Amino acid sequence: MKLKKLNEGLKESLINNGLTEANILQQETFSTIKSGADCLILSPAGSGRTTTIVINVIQQLVKEGEQSPRALIVVQDKDKVLEMLAMFEKYGKHTDLTVFGVHEKGDMEYDKNFISGGIDVLVGTPSKLSEMFTTAGYNVNRLKMFIVDDADPILKLRHETRIMRISNSIVKTQRIIFASELTDRIESLADKMLDEPFEFDFDGVEEEDEDEEEESQEKE
Numbered sequence: 001m002k003l004k005k006l007n008e009g010l011k012e013s014l015i016n017n018g019l020t021e022a023n024i025l026q027q028e029t030f031s032t033i034k035s036g037a038d039c040l041i042l043s044p045a046g047s048g049r050t051t052t053i054v055i056n057v058i059q060q061l062v063k064e065g066e067q068s069p070r071a072l073i074v075v076q077d078k079d080k081v082l083e084m085l086a087m088f089e090k091y092g093k094h095t096d097l098t099v100f101g102v103h104e105k106g107d108m109e110y111d112k113n114f115i116s117g118g119i120d121v122l123v124g125t126p127s128k129l130s131e132m133f134t135t136a137g138y139n140v141n142r143l144k145m146f147i148v149d150d151a152d153p154i155l156k157l158r159h160e161t162r163i164m165r166i167s168n169s170i171v172k173t174q175r176i177i178f179a180s181e182l183t184d185r186i187e188s189l190a191d192k193m194l195d196e197p198f199e200f201d202f203d204g205v206e207e208e209d210e211d212e213e214e215e216s217q218e219k220e
Contacts, residue, residue: 003022003026003027003030003055004030004031004034005034006059007058007059007062007095008094009062009094009095010055010058010059010062010091010092010094010095012094013090013091013092013093013094014055014091016093017090017091019051019091023047023048024202025041025043025047025048025049025052025200025202026048026051026052026055028200028202029041029052029056029200030055030056032198032200033056033060033174033176034056034059034060036144036174037174037196037197037198038174038175038176038194038195038196038197038198039176039177039194039197039198039199039200040176040177040179040186040190040194040197040198040199040200041176041177041178041179041199041200041202042179042180042181042182042186042199042200042201042202042203043178043179043180043200043202043203044180044202044203045180047202049149049178050083050084050087050149051087051091052178053073053084053147053149053178054084054087054088054091054092055091056145057071057073057088057121057145057147058088058091058092058095058097060144060145061095061097061120061121061144061145062095062097067118067139068118068138068139068140068141068142068143069115069119069120069121069122069138069139069140069142069143070120070121070142070143070144070145071120071121071122071143071144071145071146071147072121072122072124072129072140072143072145072146072147072166073121073122073123073124073145073147073148073149074124074125074126074129074147074148074149074154074163074166075123075124075125075149075150076125076149076150076153076154077103077125078103078104078105078125080149080150081101081102081103081123081124081125082101084101084123084149085099085101085123088121088123097120097121098118098119098120098121099119099120099121099122099123100114100115100119100121100122100123101122101123101124102122102123102124102125102128102129102132103124103125103128104125104127104128106128108131108132108135108137111128111132111137112132112135112137112138115132115137115138122138126154126157126159126162126163127159127162129162129166130159130162130163130165130166133165133166133169134165140166140169140170140173141170141171143170143173144173144174145173145174145176146166146167146170146173146174146175146176147175147176147177147178148163148176148177148178148189148193149178150178150179151177151178151179151186151189152179152180152181152183152186155183155185155186155189156185160185160188160189163189163193164189164192164193167192167193175193175194175195175197177189177190177193177194177197181203182201
């Protein structure tokens with residue numbers, strides 16, 4: 001995959017899984033995300049957002065971590081948590097990153113105990129992450145990246161307060177919002193959460209299922 005200074009282990013995993021060409025979303029956002037800048041990225045569902053998130057998080061966190069999570073990723077529901085975890089498993093095989101997911105169906109005490117053992121990436125739903133945060137389930141002081149995916153459906157369910165509670169507790173981190181389109185709610189969240197963000201709009205990108213995207217890239 002032709003992205004500047006891509007980590008060799010990550011590159012090997014991508015190639016092994018047939019992902020040899022970056023799509024337009026990955027090409028246009030990689031350098032900016034890598035710089036640590038806040039971003040608002042508008043891109044249709046199915047345009048490779050999950051892959052883009054996973055690639056960039058692995059790229060940013062390949063160096064040895066600490067006890068506390070270094071990336072926090074908010075997703076819509078349990079299915080999206082599991083999808084994200086599976087993708088980290090696929091593309092993170094050549095790293096030592098520990099990735100963990102939480103959702104409403106999980107056991108709170110088990111989740112807390114696992115996280116206290118030390119993880120690099122925490123993926124979860126707004127309700128679960130907020131509940132864990134208020135009960136000292138994880139430490140946000142060492143975060144390098146705070147990412148909100150699926151912002152459109154998340155805000156329709158009125159989770160903005162939960163997201164902002166977590167965001168406001170983080171002294172300094174890179175914040176990224178992924179959404180399908182710029183609605184009033186997305187714009188309001190971006191204004192409150194992001195600091196001089198770079199904005200990307202891929203509204204014209206053809207939608208395709210991520211598995212289909214990978215298959216097409218394998219054939220090239």
